[in-house]
Amino acid sequence: MPVARPFLAIGALAGFLALSACDPAPLSADEKAKIASLVIDELAALPAAPANLYADNPQAVAFGKLLFFDQGLSGDGHISCATCHMPDRQFQDGLPRGVGVAQTDRRTMPLAGVGWNVWQFWDGRRDSLWAQALVPLEDRREHAGNRTAYAHFISANHSKAYEAVFGPLPELERMPSDASPLGGAAERAAWTTMSVAERDAVNRVFANIGKAIAAFERTLEPGETRFDRFARAIAAGEAPTGDAAFSDLELEGLRLFIGKANCLECHNGPRFTDDHFHNTGVPPMAADELDRGRAVGIGEVLADPFNCLETYSDAQPGACTALRFMKRDTAVMERAYKTPSLRGVAQRSPYMHAGQIASLDDVIDHYSTAPDAVAGQSEIRGVIFTDRGRKALIAFLKTLDAEGPNDP
């Protein structure tokens, strides 16, 4: 009897192969493995945020949520984080470039999954969510406020919530109403009148505002999509059923995505990003001519007084892995920008770091023609798409649509 087993087994295998051959396009083992690598279930646990002691503090989360929507955190009292990061639009604004008090240089990024980011901003010029949150607050085109005014604002309006998380607020009575090392001439002049201890006290309140907002933002997780239900079945060796079943067109698009369209080179893993920076030859906007992307972001994050290695970070220096081993070669990072996640991508045109490309069709055109970069070297190689291939790729990307009104 045992002698018969391998023959039986070989017979069964031959039968299986013959059956599979009837299907014009069964997924290969390699394709299945690639599909399984993208499913949301593969998302690692939310990474620790060593530079933010309050990152997972529920009171900080609640306070941060309050601050995120508080228009009082702005120079003119009309701008909050949610002005551009709109909760009902995946926490982005659908505009080519964000508009606070004035128009900025960059596309507003969605926030689902930001807690997993290694770098913040398109050029990675900040290394933590809390350090990121501070930048728009003082940018003159965004919230257009200053850190001393924010400290006064917290003291006047949120002292109880603040102190419950961070302890006593400093004495602020004698400090200028508007002062910052980054503001206009008057604000900078006022900053120089403050003692080192006063500046430190204000910087600490400012940093804590960022830490609370970051704690809230960490709770914004990417949701399950139709693609995930499809991929989960494939990973389990089952046939997807119901809405998890893909149409022929969607499957063809997925195959292009993981195959000859080379998308997976950068858009990989369950967040569809490699957390790195790439020059893809995206043409500049007129005002964007001098935007060097990551080539400048490298120096900015090193010089940031709120980075992981500096005074207001809660991390031991050894924990600042991203910054310590950052690739500092600016030559290869010329006009390189961070790979965005593709979850929900079909619902948030326009595309690229300054909204240069209006539609997914045009994005495919860009990757098809692969124009030379205006500066640096584009990494992309032209891919020729058939009309059906284009439709298929877009059909696949739509299976990554965010679901439900509150799904970021």
Next chain:
Amino acid sequence: MPPQRANGNSRIMLAGLGLLVAAIAVYAAFQLFSPPPSEVDVAYNTVSGEGFYQVMFETEAQPVPVNETHEWVLTVTTPDGAPVTDAEISIDGGMPDHGHGLPTEPRTTENLGEGRYRVEGMRFNMGGHWEIRIGIDAEPGLDEAVFNLDL
């Protein structure tokens, strides 16, 4: 009696042979349907280009991960196994098929003694073939070891 004994012996031998054939058959069936053995990832060994050094790396992150910054421990010895304890080590690499380098700048952060060195900041940002080049400068001379990884 001796013939009987001989007969008994050959029966035992025949039975043994049958069992052996059966065992091979079961083994073959098992091989046919069991997944291929997972790659032995725990340690990679190589010899540097000029043959000055034997180099091995180990990592706790198994299999070597994509999109996760992790540590390696390098062990450097001479070909006859003597630890190289005072080497200057540099790490470089990339994907030859794609023409790009590493997304980070890993480096040795600790000399652990006995020819062992901690390397931090290792990161691979996509699956596929990666080449890691370890530059070693010590008493025997300057040399480079290359690890090929398929992630």
